Amino acid sequence: MKNKTRSWIIRAAFLLVLVLIAVVMLRIGRGHTVYFDNRALDYQGTTTAAPYKITVTVNGEQISKLYEKERCSVTNIGDKLELTLEVMQQKGGSETTTTYNLKLPHNLDGVIINLPGYIAGLPEEAYLEEFIPAPSTDLDDEEAPVTDDMGLGDM
Secondary structure: OHHHHHHHHHHHHHHHHHHHHHHHHHHHOOEEEEEEEEOOEEEOOEEEOOOOEEEEEEOOEEEEEEEOOEEEEEEEEOOEEEEEEEEEOOOOOOEEEEEEEEEOOOOOOEEEEEHHHHHOOOOHHHHEEEOOOOOOOOOOOOOOOOOOOOOOOOO
16 A cells, blocks of 8 residues: 555656646747848838848847848747847937847747837737748759769779
């Protein structure tokens, strides 16, 4: 009887540890690759121009200085990030610094955020989209040369 009770206590403790690990992993969150884009955005007939330069700082670390039509990326663990943007509208102009707390969607691994649209206060469907990598054309089997010499050359 003692062994049965002890066995059930060990099983319950093991199950409790697994549930605790699951809760911690859910709290930590998953990793996201976030791409920041500095391109003009056209949304419902309204065009938002790209600033001359945006300095992107994520969670206290400077990531990049984006000029017009440039993109940078950062890998973020969790679903929240602190985004600090130093925006220079015109070359040689003054910079304005603003800090945003951004919540990332759970269902997307790669996220593209259009910074001019985000700064302008457009809705999420305007400035946020999923990053889908282009398929590689280097690995096509159809283009491989077919030879009959099996690599033996002229023997």
